[in-house]
Amino acid sequence: MTAFSLNPEQIAWCAELRTLADERLRPLAEKGEPGRVNRPLVEALGELGLLGPLFAGEGSGTGPASRTPHVASGALGLCLLRESLAHACTEAETALALQGLGAHPVAAFGSPRQREQWLAPARAGRAVAAFALSEPGAGSDAAALALSAAPDGASSWRLTGEKCWISNAPEADFYTVFARTTPGAGARGVTAFLVPADRAGLTGTPLDMLSPHPIGALAFDGVTVTGEDVLGEPDRGFRVAMTTLNRFRPSVGAFAVGMAAAALDATLAHTARRDAFGGKLKDLQAVAHQVAEMATRTEAARLMVYAAAAAYDRGEPDIAQRAAMAKLLATETAQYVVDAAVQLHGARALQRGHLLEHLYREVRAPRIYEGASEVQRSIIAKELYAGPSG
Structure with missing residues (x-):
């Protein structure tokens, strides 16, 4: 297998996952309340073995991930x-990604x-689980975080301050807190702590955001918090954060590619059947060329995501640059493709409940979280x- 093609087993696994998501997970998602943690959905992901690869590189349970652990492993x-x-x-x-972000630091840096x-x-x-890094005054500049951990004895601290825009807050059971x-x-000077949600003095409020996921x-x-709550080592928490973000950054691009592909499929179906100007919408050259551009950009983003992930799995030295490029291209591409799909569908795509109305709200956030597009460009330039000629 190269970085630019999938083998038959991987292709079959992806098809099985799409069917599984459509038939088993979508009904649970539709029963959930926007802006709230959907616990039945998270539990179903666990029962199907889909959460295991987030932490240990192998499946758990009896689902498709457990049957094909070598396919499901790695970036x-x-x-x-x-x-x-x-x-x-x-x-x-x-739901899967948020669980991975919050709990991966425990898998990678946690004590027995x-x-x-x-x-x-x-x-x-x-x-x-939840990953609590961002603050009102420290979003993209994560090193500027100000949540204070003041010493309280020989091996304990008291946390004072705020975190904001934390996915799964305030309903998570535990938080990775920086x-x-x-x-x-x-x-x-940053330390990562594992903080159970029931710890005295910890409170939270939900935020009403454009995207329907809990935040x-x-x-x-x-x-x-005490020394037993530290993840990794004191004052080395930034490494915990960056290791986690680098692990998931290429796959944020994969999330974006999935949304772009869904929008493209919907557009192909709509333009092939929609009557317009004496023919089908797809017969208009302007429409056909627009769809071709959407498909080309989606495939380019997909290939860059796969290449970055494969490079991560091989332990190549330029992971930070390739992951940043993959996230940047894929999230910007998804925004373009979904927007173009809405335009080609017309007003129907803006009706509440339409697939594209849903994707239009979902697609905006990935250009901001886990490093905004501007941050990715800064990483790439740096x-x-x-490099050797820099």
Whole structure:
């Protein structure tokens, strides 16, 4: 298998995932309340074995991931999983991704006690996880975070401050929280903590956002954490954050590709059957050329995502640059494709409940979260100038 083609087993797995998402996960998603954690959906992802690859590179349960662990493993497997789910059910894809972001630091940096307590329930979908990095004054500039972790004895701290735009907040069961343990030290003074949701002094409020997935703000009023709550090492939390984001960044592009592909498929079907100006809409050269452009850009984004994921799995040295390029191209492409699809469908696409109305709301956020497009361009430029000829 190269980075630019999938083998028959991978193609079959993706088809199975799309069917599974359409038949098993979409009904659960439709019963959920927008802006709230859909626990039956998260549990179904766990029962089907789809959450296992997020943490250990292998499936769990009796679902398709457990039957084909070698296909589901690694960054490429995660990309295929996210793209396939997004094509049929964006809510299922988002629930899966949020669970991965919140719990991956526990899998990668957690102590045996932390892993034993939280990882199995998270993999099974019984415990909802959240990744708490962003703050009102520290979004793209994550090193500027100000949530204070003031020393409280020899090996404990008190967390004071806010987190904002945290997916799955305030309903998650536990949070990976990044706080400043050394003032004035930038990225080198941040520590990652595993904070259970029932910890005294931790409260949260939901936020009403354009995208329908759950997102909220957290307030920390002297929340006590100890050395047993640290993920990794004190003052090394920025590494925990970046390792997690680098793991998932290429697959954000896969989510975007899945949405673009869904919009493209809907457009092909609509333009082939829609009567206009004495023929079908697809017979108009302007329409046909627009659809060709949508398809070409979607395929280019897909290939870049696959290549970045394959490079990650091989441990190549330019992962940061390739992951940033993949996320940038794929999310910007998805925005273009969904917008073009809406234009070709006309007013019907803006009716509440239409697939494209849903995708139009969903597609905007990926250009911001896990590093906005402008941040991705900065990463790419930095890596380019740091190269042999930089």
